[in-house]
Amino acid sequence: DGGITQSPKYLFRKEGQNVTLSCEQNLNHDAMYWYRQDPGQGLRLIYYSQIVNDFQKGDIAEGYSVSREKKESFPLTVTSAQKNPTAFYLCASSGTSGSWNTQYFGPGTRLTVL
Amino acid sequence: RKEVEQDPGPFNVPEGATVAFNCTYSNSASQSFFWYRQDCRKEPKLLMSVYSSGNEDGRFTAQLNRASQYISLLIRDSKLSDSATYLCVVNEDGNQFYFGTGTSLTVIP
Numbered sequence: 001d002g003g004i005t006q007s008p009k010y011l012f013r014k015e016g017q018n019v020t021l022s023c024e025q026n027l028n029h030d031a032m033y034w035y036r037q038d039p040g041q042g043l044r045l046i047y048y049s050q051i052v053n054d055f056q057k058g059d060i061a062e063g064y065s066v067s068r069e070k071k072e073s074f075p076l077t078v079t080s081a082q083k084n085p086t087a088f089y090l091c092a093s094s095g096t097s098g099s100w101n102t103q104y105f106g107p108g109t110r111l112t113v114l
Numbered sequence: 115r116k117e118v119e120q121d122p123g124p125f126n127v128p129e130g131a132t133v134a135f136n137c138t139y140s141n142s143a144s145q146s147f148f149w150y151r152q153d154c155r156k157e158p159k160l161l162m163s164v165y166s167s168g169n170e171d172g173r174f175t176a177q178l179n180r181a182s183q184y185i186s187l188l189i190r191d192s193k194l195s196d197s198a199t200y201l202c203v204v205n206e207d208g209n210q211f212y213f214g215t216g217t218s219l220t221v222i223p
Contacts, residue, residue, distance in 0.1 A: 031209070042201070042215035043158075050209060058210075090157055096208065102148065103203070103211055105157035 003027065004106035006091050011111045013078070013085070021076045021109045023091035030096040032074035033103070036060060037088045046089075049074055050096060078111065086113045117141065120202050120214035128222050131192050135217045137202030138184045145208060147178055149187045150201040152216065158201055161187075192221045 004025040013019045025032065031050050035043040045058030049068040063082025068074055074093075078085045091106040120137045127133045139147075147164035162169065164176040164185050175188040189196055202214040 033211070035213075043213040045210065048210065088155075092211075094211075101146070101205065101208060102160055102163065105159070108157050110155075 004091060004093055004104055006089075006106035006109050008109060009107065011109055013111060013113050015113055016080045018077055018079050019111065021078065021089055021091075021111070023074045023076065023106055025072055025074075025091075025093045025104075025106075027093055027104065028071075029093035029104075030071070031094045031101070032068070033092040033094075034058075034064070034066065034074070034076045035090045035092065037090060043090065046076065085111055087111060117206075117212035118202055118204050118214040120217050122215055122217060124218040124220060126220045126222055127192055129192060129194060131221075132188065132190045133192055133219065134189075135187045135200055135202075135219075136184055137186070137214050138182075139202075139204045139212070140183070141204070141206050142180075142183060144183075144204045144206045146205040147185050148203040148205075149174075149176055149185075150203055152199045152201055154198075161200070189219075192219075194221050194223060197221045 007022045033048040034046040037043050044060050046064050047066040049055035055068050065077045089109045092103045094101040094103045118139050149161040150158040151161045152158040162176050164178045168177040173190045177186045197220050199216040199218050201216045204212045
C-alpha cells in the first residue's frame with residue numbers, strides 16, 4: 001500500500017532532551033512537509049523540502065531541525081531549544097508537477113514533554 | 115493577516131440538514147484549493163479539490179469564487195458520520211499550502 005508512515009505514534013520526552021520523529025513515504029513524492037498542530041488551532045508549517053538535500057524554514061522553525069538525505073525520508077528533530085514542544089506533529093508529502101498538487105498526511109506523532 | 119480564514123463554528127445541525135461552510139483567502143494569485151476533513155486526534159484527509167467550475171461528489175459540493183476570493187463547501191443530507199472539523203486549504207505557488215483553522219461540525223441525531 002502506498003502512503004506515509006510516522007513513528008512513533010506517541011512520544012514522551014524529558015525537558016532538555018532532543019528527540020527525532022520519523023516520516024517515510026512511498027508515494028514517490030518530491031515534496032515533504034512538517035506541521036505542528038496545537039489543540040483547537042490550525043496547522044503551522046515547521047519545515048518543508050522540495051527536493052533531496054534541500055529544505056526551507058516554515059513559519060515556526062526555531063527549535064527544530066530536519067534532514068532530507070533520501071527522497072522517501074524527512075525526519076524532524078525537536079531540540080531542547082524548542083520551548084513548548086508538546087503538540088501533535090504531522091508529516092505530509094505532495095507532488096511538485098503542475099498546480100494541482102495534493103498533500104497527503106501521515107497519521108501523526110503526539111509529543112508530550114514531561 | 116491570515117492567508118486563509120474560516121468561521122470556527124461550531125456548527126451543530128440535525129441529521130438530514132444541509133450545512134454550508136465558507137472560507138476566504140488573501141492572495142488573489144492562489145492556484146489551487148482544497149477541503150480536508152479532520153477527525154478528532156487524527157490526521158487531515160483530503161475531502162475534495164475545488165475547481166473553478168465547481169464540483170460535486172455525492173452529498174458534497176464545493177465552489178470557488180475567484181472574484182470574491184472565497185471557497186465554499188455544501189453538505190446535503192447530513193449524516194452522523196459527517197461530524198468532524200473541515201479545513202480549507204489554499205496553495206499559492208505550488209510549494210506551500212496554507213490551512214485555515216478549521217470549522218467544527220457536529221451532526222445531532
